[in-house]
Amino acid sequence: MILVTGAAGYIGSHSAIDFIKSGYDVVILDNLSVGHIEIIDRIKTFAKSAKGNLVDFIKGDTRDTELLDKLFKTYKIDAVVHFAANSLVNESVTNPSKYYNNNVSGSISLLDAMVKNDVKKIVFSSTCATYGEPEYVPIDEKHPQRPVNPYGNSKLAIEFAIKDYAHAYGLKYMIFRYFNVIGADAEMVSGEWHDIETHLVPNILKADSDKVFNLFGTDYDTKDGTCVRDYIDVCDLARAHTMAFEYLQKNESTIINLGTGDGQSVKEIFSAVENSLNIKVPLKVCGRREGDPAKLIANNSKAREVLKWQAQTSLEDSVRNAANWENVLKTLQKARAEKQKEGANA
């Protein structure tokens, strides 16, 4: 059985889906502070229709040591795949306490519970934000790590803790450093659902006549002046976690970048959305967004050579799935609003 923390969120849910597709039973731990109960319900329905795998959901926090102890005693956990975290860069700057508490303390408490209950494998969702302002691109795993915000610091602190725990207590780990994650599963079980949406693709898709898309910065030293990022499909990314669990059965701990190895500018992504969906998106060119590096591209040789993983989904397919998900999301949000209204009237 695999414990997936944070699987009510965007990336965690897709990882849970991939484990289910691969035939594993999954227990989800999520405090629903960022994630959504509707996503859990959809994962459960999907599991029933897919392979009939067991999917249990426990609402709770990674800092709740009693709950963790109970969880590890109830289920025979083969590995922990740890996503539960806050991930808004701006918020981390104004409220670092939230990031050190939820991300760092939560992870330490999880690691302690693993050690106590003899669970030996962890797959951890880290980020290219731990590299900070790049000294060179493509960025390999040996690139210096100098995060430029508390979010990146919190993820780097957890990386350190995992390595130290591995050394002292014999844990095995896979640390993944993600680049920019986009898309949704073709079955529309899950997708991006952030109460505050800051990401590029969903913001382009949400733009309409009332709400233009704001393009941040056209004066970067890049091919067309807009920022370049490495956009990886969420299902490709999720698959790497299942592969990591299988990898750790026979191999030693390691750290791997997950990206396509290719860079796209904001303008290119904007055009890809317009062209794939055959739509015109209202656009406003704005100044730079604070803290955006010009270019972030993964060197993904290690993912290809060590993990035997490679990105498979085309940008067009990712964009189309993301667009379809936006429609599902509207329905889910409407249903939730109606439920809340009924609750208020009752």
Ligand code: UDP
């Ligand atoms: N971006 C933009 N408008 C938006 C959201 C993002 O122009 O509404 C740009 C952003 O400035 C960056 C790129 O798109 O250059 C990717 O941003 P995102 O927030 O998706 O990911 P990040 O690289 O910041 O993690």
